[in-house]
Amino acid sequence: MMNRNTCLALLACLVATGGCKVNQQASSSKDPVIATVGNTPIYSSEFKYVYDKNAVADSLPAQESLQQYLDLYVNFRLKVLEAESLGLDTLDSFNQELGGYKQQLAEPYLQDSSITTSLVKQAYDRLKxxxxxxxxxxxxxxxxxxxxxxxxxxxxxxxxxxxxxxxxxxxxxxxxxxxxxxxxxxxxxxxxxxxxxxxxxxxxxxxxxxxxxxxxxxxxxxxxxxxxxxxxxSQGKIKTAHIMVRTNPEAPVEDATAAKQKIDEIYSRLQKGEDWNQLTMQFSEDAGSKTKGGVLPPFTTGSMIPAFEEAAFALKNAGEYSRPVLTPYGWHIIKLVEKTGLEPFEDLETSLRQKVTRDSRSELNRTLLLKRLKTENAFVEQPKVYALAEKSATNALPAGQWTYATDSKDLQKTLFTILKQKYTLGDFFAYVQKNQQAKPNLTAAYYMKMLYTDFVNQSIMEYEKKHLEQKYPQYKYLVKEYRDGMLLFQRMEDKVWSRSLTDTTGYKNYYENNRTAYQWGKRVTATVYNAASAEVLAEVKTLLKKKSYPVKEVTFQDIYFDSGVGKLNSDHQAKLDNLAKAMAQDKNLLLEVSGYADIRENESVSAERAQAVTDYLVENGVDITRIVVKDFGRFKPISKTDRQKNRRVAVGITSTSKTAIEKVVNARKPLNLEITEGVFQKGDNAYVDNIDWKPGSYTLNQNGRVIYIEVASVEQPRAKTLEEARGQVISDYQTYLEKQWIEELRKKYAVVINEKEVKKLME
The missing domain is CATH 3.10.50.40 (Chitinase A; domain 3)
Structure with missing residues (x-):
């Protein structure tokens, strides 16, 4: 049975690939009919083509496999026949969409493939x-x-x-x-x-x-x-991040000076060890990249402003950043993320082929293709008839106001032929009148010659398009496949897919009638800690005792206050805005807000500071239950010379997610720890399969690693609820609806199999 996603994937594949290599044999009077669906014959060549292209290798004998596929193909033809009987193939919307697909499918046949291949290789060599x-x-x-x-x-x-x-x-x-x-x-x-x-x-x-x-x-x-x-x-491809402060060459002196001072301050703070991502989020004026650590799309030579490009490629090591760089858009501090050489030809070939067929190289390809098509299609001009066209070119033509006498006998004269098809002077004059534009800088004779060349080229290409199906059987097959696939898609959407989603009574009844098909086996809720060593596992167990765990990727630098002040300023709020965003994105994060005062201040100001931070976070969407507030009062001074360091609020960030443990432990070595949490049935996890399925903890040693498993609970086999089984139920209900529909179609349309010809195919 074909589901909605399978059908969509098939159509997408046809567009992307232009189809597959096919049997060149076309249906003819000598092409035997192996089956008839209604009044529609299925020819041997047609079936062999779709079978060779789509049949999946399996363990069945070849004859049985072919017989099964024939059954599937007959079902497919029945659905298409039903769509045709409803007139879906006559709708303007259908034919307009099919026309667009035919245009896409025709593109590979309207290019000189040998020239394209040569240009692709040339482009790659030049990229070096x-x-x-x-x-x-x-x-x-x-x-x-x-x-x-x-x-x-x-x-x-x-x-x-x-x-x-x-x-x-x-x-x-x-x-x-x-x-x-x-x-x-x-x-x-x-x-x-x-x-x-x-x-x-x-x-x-x-x-x-x-x-x-x-x-x-x-x-x-x-x-x-x-x-x-x-x-x-070639310098290859480079990926960078930047912090940007906007300015431009026309900016007032005071604005330009302020921008320079700002970028210098950011650079100074980077040199002192402040976090790149925090500074980017807080100060970069590139809205498109600041939330992503300033990361920009990769680029190659010639793709960026020269000053930016030169500074970027001068960076040698990942993480290294430049001094401030001025471009017409502003000041930048550029950080190297990654630098790679030119990719292998095999990796770039597809994208290069697409670019070559779209850039100005395509004109060369088109010129050579037209030359070949003129020869293949026996293009013959009649110069004496064109002389009549040239003679009729008046100054009204470059003015865009040219007309011609529609009753002239000369209009019936043949201007040129493409094989047996004649194109008359009248055809050309109608084209000229429709396509003329004001070209005051051109002479009338030269403009007429230009329009004639365009008319000839367009006529040759249109002739080729109209005859692609006769010339290339594989193109004919592809168009038919696409047409039939679109009809199939529409009827499956109406009869199966949409109905299975909207007919809630239907799929609920289906579930009730087939409850035994939707069962959970015995299951355990467990967490598996795959540790590199006993030492790593010991560290993990220590962290687990804390119930919430340290976080690596979200950081918060202390905020400092003036003496005696407990209220937040705009800088404080900007930092807290970033923290509130992080809390909104990760619901597992918890905060510990700690207020401090200097020994010379009133002790109560520390609580005021901590409460101000807490209130601001709550106002910006952070649940108060995720915040613990601590007041340390006049704590032992951190610094006796820099009193501001004592007047602060610190925020500790932890997470209830065990993923945080994984990140902390793997910060030293990426493969130190892997944590897997979930509900497991037999066969879901090899480690869980090897322990007793009882609540408790278990330790295994396998392949040089230590596996620690915590089993929280064990659940005995039971039926799945409708909600738990909904996806599977709807899929099965679709299959049921499709089966019913096919049975109806087989009663409505006669299906006759020519067993003699099927046997020949099997042999």
């Missing part, structure tokens, strides 16, 4: 190296008229000649480049690697030696000259 380059840009629209293209080319050529004769490239960039940033950076692009620039630019840069200047390069932005300054091995 980083280029530092400067450029000069003479802007030019992609669809520029030839006269404008020639003028831009002549201008960039003249600039190159000056550079080759010794004129400083940076000076030339500042004087001539139409890249807006050139005036300030002299055209310097910093370091970049593959897939970060448009492909023609990247290609020229990687083919130019260090210290050399490229020939003029045409991209969608215009003409470029590229001077390669340096080439170096």
């Amino acid at each position: 190296e980083e280029i530092h380059a400067s450029h000069i840009l003479i802007s030019l629209p992609e669809d520029a008229d030839p006269k404008d293209t020639l003028a831009a080319y002549q201008k960039i050529t003249d600039i190159r000649q000056k550079a080759m004769q010794g004129t400083d490239f940076t000076t030339l960039a500042k004087e001539n480049s139409q890249d807006p940033s050139a005036a300030s950076n002299g055209g310097d692009l910093g370091y970049f690697t593959a897939l970060q620039m448009v492909y023609p630019f990247e290609d020229a840069a990687y083919q130019t030696p260090a210290g050399q200047i490229s020939q003029p390069v045409r991209t969608k932005f215009g003409y470029h000259l590229i001077k390669v300054i340096d080439r170096r091995p």
Whole structure:
């Protein structure tokens, strides 16, 4: 039986993979029918395809396995036939959705796979190296008229000649480049690697030696000259965290000074050993990362602001952090989290293939594909007919107001053919009138030629799409699979899945009629402590006696008060806000709030301080039952020179969760301790299986480790309640509903099996 998740997974798999390699044989008059469902034949090739693709290897003999799968496939066809009988395949919403999927499934067939593979390998090889380059840009629209293209080319050529004769490239960039940033950076692009620039630019840069200047390069932005300054091995990928204080080059002097002072103070506190995460949470002005310890997504060369990138890659060891770094967005202290080299080709191939098919390299692929399709589909032009189109190009065309005489006999003339299909001058003129735009910088003749090229290319691609099913049987199978899968999904949703969830009376009755199927075996409630040694276990037992346990990941630094003051200030509240958040996220945490006073203060102020902290936490959602308040009064001074250290509130944080013990013990060595808590049946846990199932504690020695087990209680076998068995009951009820439905369908539609042809398949 197919449940909802299985069906969803099947559809997702088809989209993600574009299907699997299939038998190239298509159904034909010689393709035998192995079964008929209603009036719908199931051809041998169709069944063999789905069986080879989907049948799971098992211990059954091949003949029995095939027979079982045939039964399942007949059931599948019955459900699809029922959906068709209800007209679900004629709904606009269905065909619109199917059209989108067909477009996705067609994509692999509308690319030249050999070119894509070559470009993927080239991109990976280039990722091994980083280029530092400067450029000069003479802007030019992609669809520029030839006269404008020639003028831009002549201008960039003249600039190159000056550079080759010794004129400083940076000076030339500042004087001539139409890249807006050139005036300030002299055209310097910093370091970049593959897939970060448009492909023609990247290609020229990687083919130019260090210290050399490229020939003029045409991209969608215009003409470029590229001077390669340096080439170096890839720095790999880096993951960082940062603390940020915002400012910008236009900020008033007093604001810029305040930002610098703030970042310097944060840096000073880091150097004194204060916690990175606490400082990030309290002071960083990057809202997106401050709650995550300042951690940013990994990046490679050319992906970040140069100043940030340079400082980040200069860090050598995980945990090391930089001095404050200024970027156009503000000041940053950057911490290295992780640095890795270029991943193996096998790990990157899929993502590289996706990028290659989406970036400007795809234009090269499309150009070569169109060239191949013209040959395969016998594309033939009629130049004399195109001459009529060119003759009709008036100045109204670049104005976007061109029209044509719809009664002209010339419109029936064939402009070009794709195999036997004719495309007339009238077809082209209708396309021109629909797609023309105002292009005042173009001549009429050149614009007509552009539109003709677009029309030819679009026609070739549309022709290929329409004939994919005849050309590629595997594509036809995939489209059919997808269509049938969508119909199946809709009927299963209506008849089984939704009904099983909403028909509470139905699944309750099913549970009552099948209670014996939902039973708990004998169970124990236990905690298993898997310790690396007897010494570790002894430490664990000591901690267990405390009932609440020390916490490693949540910390709180003492807050200090001015002499005689018991009220909280804004800094105190900011720290307590973070603590309240941690308490909300982890309901196992407990607090011990301790107030202190200096020997020179009134003793009552210590209680006032502790109560102020407690009241603030309670106001911010912390349950008072999770707080223990202690007043230590005028406690023995911590410092005789720094009296503020004596005027404080300390907060001890513990947890009732045994997970806290695990974290404390594993802080020294990650594998010191593993704790497993739960309710166990036989077979759930090998250690629990090896002890007497009676309340108490047990110690085992296995594989050099010490296993300590505390059994809290033992429960005898009993029936599961409906709530305990609900997930399993609903799943079984779905199976029951589906079985009933199939029985109804087999009565409604005749199923005829051609045993002779089935036997041939088995043989």
